[in-house]
Every structure is written in C-alpha cells, then in structure tokens.
Amino acid sequence: MRIFPPAPRRDRRDAPRDAEYGFFSLDEGAHFRAQVREAFAEHGLEVTVHAGAVSDSAGRHFGMANLAAICHNDVRGRKRWPKVIREHVGRLLRVVDGPSPLETFAPEQLLARLRPWMVTQDVIEPDAAQYTHARVVAPGLCEVLALDMGESVMTLPDKYLALLGGVVDLRIRALDNLGALPVESHTVLQSAGGTRFDVVMGDSFFTASRVLAMNELARDLTGRDLGPNGALVAMPHRHQLAFRPIGTVQDTNLVQALNAMTVFAAANFEDAAGQVSPHVYWWRRGALTQLVLHDGGQPGCTENGEFEVLLMWLEGSNAGEHS
Incomplete structure (x- = not known):
C-alpha cells in the first residue's frame, strides 16, 4: 500500500476520454x-x-x-x-x-466474521428498506453490519441479522471484532514544518471502518487514549485511514495538520477503488463532524462553531503557556 498514489501509466490527457470513466482514454x-x-x-x-x-x-x-x-x-x-x-x-x-455463508457457517463462525462496515450511502440506497439497522455516521456515509469473507464483504439485510440476534448486541460484537483486527501497516507522515499525522493501511476491506473504533485504534498505536478534543480523521478509501490526535494544551500546528490531511485525503480519494470520502472530519466521542468540503473546486472549511472555539482556546492556551 502506498501513502500517496503514484502516477499510473496512461494515455495522454489530451486523448479523447471515456464517457463513463474519465480517467481512461x-x-x-x-x-x-x-x-x-x-x-x-x-x-x-x-x-x-x-x-x-x-x-x-x-x-x-x-x-x-x-x-x-x-x-x-x-x-x-x-x-x-x-x-x-x-x-x-x-x-x-x-x-x-458459491454457497451462501449463511448456509455453510455455524452461527458462532458468522459472529466471528461480523464487522461494522462504513460505506457511502449509495451502496445500500437501492435496498434501503432492507437495511433499517444502517446508521448514518456523517453526511453521505453510513455504517452497516457485514460479514468479512476475506476476498469479499457480505452486507447483512435485516432479515439475516434477525437469525443471529438483536441489532444492539450484534453491533457490540461487530465493534469488538473490528477493534481486534491486526494493524497491517502504520506510518507517521511528517512535513518539513513539523506537522504529523498517522496513516493506517491494509488489504482489509474494513481498514477505513476502523474509524468507528477510533479510540481503541489510537490506543493500540500510540499507547494513549484520545483526549476529550478527539482527533482529525480522513478515510479516502476503504483501505486507508489517517488520524491526528488533538491535544488539550500546547497543540501547535493543528491548522497545518488539517491542511496537510486535506491534501492527503483528496489525493488518495481520486480515482481510488472503494472510495469512501475526500473530506476531513473531526472525530469526538464517537461522532464525526465534517470539517472540509470538496465541491468541485478548491477545498474549503465548513462552518463549525465548536471547532472554531476549540482552535481559539488552543491558541489562547498556547499563548498563556508561553507568556
């Protein structure tokens, strides 16, 4: 897995483009x-x-x-x-x-493969009535319970979940399974200005979904829980998750980190397989708030009073710390 996508070998950009896939000639x-x-x-x-x-x-x-x-x-x-x-x-x-796993696997085997899967809402929209358990986690993104089959993912409509148990208990089990997944690759990116953020990558279809268990992942990688201010996170595609914990005092370069992660998310989202989101979010106590919006042009920050207050508070805390 690469941190930033390399330039693929392609026909010249001035060649006539494919109507369905613009990245193809x-x-x-x-x-x-x-x-x-x-x-x-x-x-x-x-x-x-x-x-x-x-x-x-x-x-x-x-x-x-x-x-x-x-x-x-x-x-x-x-x-x-x-x-x-x-x-x-x-x-x-x-x-x-092949035969359905629901026919060939014992219930406990199915439960061991259960995961919460974060996908774009259009993945389930054609059959939304069959996925009433799906939970919206951010604009355009939802969480649905699914089976990890290694080479593929099997989403579970409500009628199949009912064979395994109640939705609340199943989601708890799914989150536990997600948190227990091994980290396949972990890198810390650092710019010349000192901005740092972590990137987790893997072949697993559930790598980006680990944002649903963000605190557990941060603890495994850094040895510390996320603080009350949470973290900046980005999930460009299903095999990649970036995060940057937000401190409580002396947290410098937060805006620079947001800018760096914005570039990272956009570059890795473009033309990726299994796209999730080109945006950057604020993770706090399990909730995702979109901070950066891409609307066909240059990315821009969304208006979020709480985050703006946090930035001012951190700047004031830093000023007081050094006065």
Whole structure:
C-alpha cells in the first residue's frame, strides 16, 4: 500500500476520454471492457458489456467501477490489466456462484466474521428498506453490519441479522471484532514544518471502518487514549485511514495538520477503488463532524462553531503557556 498514489501509466490527457470513466482514454476504456468480457468468457459466462457494468442471461449485473479504478491505478500500465481483471472476476464469481455463508457457517463462525462496515450511502440506497439497522455516521456515509469473507464483504439485510440476534448486541460484537483486527501497516507522515499525522493501511476491506473504533485504534498505536478534543480523521478509501490526535494544551500546528490531511485525503480519494470520502472530519466521542468540503473546486472549511472555539482556546492556551 502506498501513502500517496503514484502516477499510473496512461494515455495522454489530451486523448479523447471515456464517457463513463474519465480517467481512461477511449482506447483504454475499450481495451478494459474487452478484457472484462474475455475474463467472464474464460469462466464459461457470456456477458453483455455496458458502459459501467456487465450483465448475463440470468439478469445478474456486475458493476465495474472499482475494477476500472484498480486497473487505472496500476503503475505497471495496461499490460498488467488482463491478469488483474481475471483475478478479480474469478473472486467475484466464486462469491456469487458459491454457497451462501449463511448456509455453510455455524452461527458462532458468522459472529466471528461480523464487522461494522462504513460505506457511502449509495451502496445500500437501492435496498434501503432492507437495511433499517444502517446508521448514518456523517453526511453521505453510513455504517452497516457485514460479514468479512476475506476476498469479499457480505452486507447483512435485516432479515439475516434477525437469525443471529438483536441489532444492539450484534453491533457490540461487530465493534469488538473490528477493534481486534491486526494493524497491517502504520506510518507517521511528517512535513518539513513539523506537522504529523498517522496513516493506517491494509488489504482489509474494513481498514477505513476502523474509524468507528477510533479510540481503541489510537490506543493500540500510540499507547494513549484520545483526549476529550478527539482527533482529525480522513478515510479516502476503504483501505486507508489517517488520524491526528488533538491535544488539550500546547497543540501547535493543528491548522497545518488539517491542511496537510486535506491534501492527503483528496489525493488518495481520486480515482481510488472503494472510495469512501475526500473530506476531513473531526472525530469526538464517537461522532464525526465534517470539517472540509470538496465541491468541485478548491477545498474549503465548513462552518463549525465548536471547532472554531476549540482552535481559539488552543491558541489562547498556547499563548498563556508561553507568556
């Protein structure tokens, strides 16, 4: 996993662009879709290729946005795409054609794989009536209970959750499971001006979701609980989480850290597979407040009186400390 995404090998930016995936040229888009069709054919499945999905004769639809982003971001260029696409399609078909974990796993095995998964709301919006347990955690983001199947994630509609227990108890179990996950990679980024923040990365689909157990993660990595002022956090995509604890006194460079994390979040969100958010948030006592908004142009700070008061208080505390 890379902290900042490298520049992928691509056709020139002035080449005509693909209408569905603007990061592809027309030629790259055509090559990508041809490889997707061929990968399904290798599994004996003829599919109709649409702009952003494929469909088979059984009426099943498979989205391609994440796979397109993975190919686009592969720094080895499109010579590597056939292998990446074949592996992806193979995993996908193993999941959809195989037996359901709900039929083959014992209840305790299912509970051991239970996690809270933070996703964009459009992931469940088509079937929102089946996910009444979903919890909004920030504008456009929600938490849904799901099973970690290693190569994939299985979201659990209400009717399947009812087979395992009550939602409150299941969420407690899911959060405990999330907090017990190993940290795959941890890096501290530091700028020349002394701004620092932590970055956690991993192949797990639940890496960004660890913001739902932020205090436990911070304690594991730093040896200290987050203070009453919480932390700045960013979750560009599902495999990455950045955070910066906010102190109570002498917390210098907080604005600089916010600016640095804003650049980080935007750069790692763009064209990523499994996008979560390009924004920076204020985590405090389990709640997320959006601090930075990207609205098609330059990022800007949202108006938040509490955070502004906190900044003034920290500046006043620092001034008093050094007077």
